[in-house]
Structure formats: C-alpha cells, structure tokens
Amino acid sequence: MTTKKRNINRMAAEQIIDGDEFKELRNEVESEEAELRSRIDFITKHQTLFAADFELAMDIACNVGWLYEKGNFEERRLLAETLFKRINISQASIESYELNPPFNMFCALRRPSDSPNMPSLVRHVSLVAAEPGFEPGLRDPKSPVLPLHNSAIPFIQ
Secondary structure, three states: HHHHHHHHHHHHHHHOOOHHHHHHHHHHHHHHHHHHHHHHHHHHHHHHHHHHHHHHHHHHHOOOHHHHOOOOOHHHHHHHHHHEEEEEOOOOEEEEEEEEHHHHHEEEEEOOOOOOOEEEEEOOHHHHHOOOOOOOOOOOOOOOOOOOOOOOOOOOO
C-alpha cells in the first residue's frame, strides 16, 4: 500500500495524472487500506475463538469413531452434518463425498486401486503429531520422567 501511495503521489507530482485522477486513485488506496485494517482487527479480536474452534475440530476428527459409536440417532446426524458438506449415495453405497472445513484440511481423498468408486480418508499424520524422537532431550539425566519416544516398562511385584 505504501508503494502504491508513493507511486500515485509521484505520478501527480510529475503531472502524469491530473488532480481528479489523483483523488480517485488515492481514495481507492485508502479504501483498500481501511478494509485490510478492518480484517486484521477482526482476526486479532477473534484469534482465541479461531484457535478454540480448530482445537474442537481436531478433537472431533481424532475421536469421530468413538463419537459415532456412542451417539444416538440425533447426535450421529449432527456429526455427519458437521463433517460432510456433500455425500453422493447410489444403491446404498457412498460414491463420493466432500468434507466441510476444517476437516478437509485434516484429511485427503484417495481412490484405492481395488475400489475405484469408493473414496477413503487418509489422515495427514504431519498435522497431528511429530515423528518419534522430535521431543527435546532430558536436561537432568536422573529425571524420573521418561521421554515421549521411550515406552514404559511394566512394573511387577
């Protein structure tokens, strides 16, 4: 925006554009700038809500099987409406579907070679957790807490 303003001012100073064109271009730039400030303010004010919504969506995506299994008819219907934007069904089988945001970010569609008409969900592990060993090392070598990449040893008395 700053560069755009400078260019408009330079064009007016060099008389490349007349006064009316200058005012019109300046008003357009100021309008764009105000709209951008408004968007930034909105996002800044609602940042915690976006984070909470994302965490809730992530929780739903990670526990969808359990939620469906434990839910009654109405809860299952609501879960389906939350996850899916569109489901195409033909002869009692799902032909294709489209996920609602942000679930479409967590999953990708692929078509297995054995069933070309049936899409399946493939979870992007990189969005969910780091690879084993990513955690920082222990600072205290005698710490009673195991690092996350080590499994616990069963305690037998």
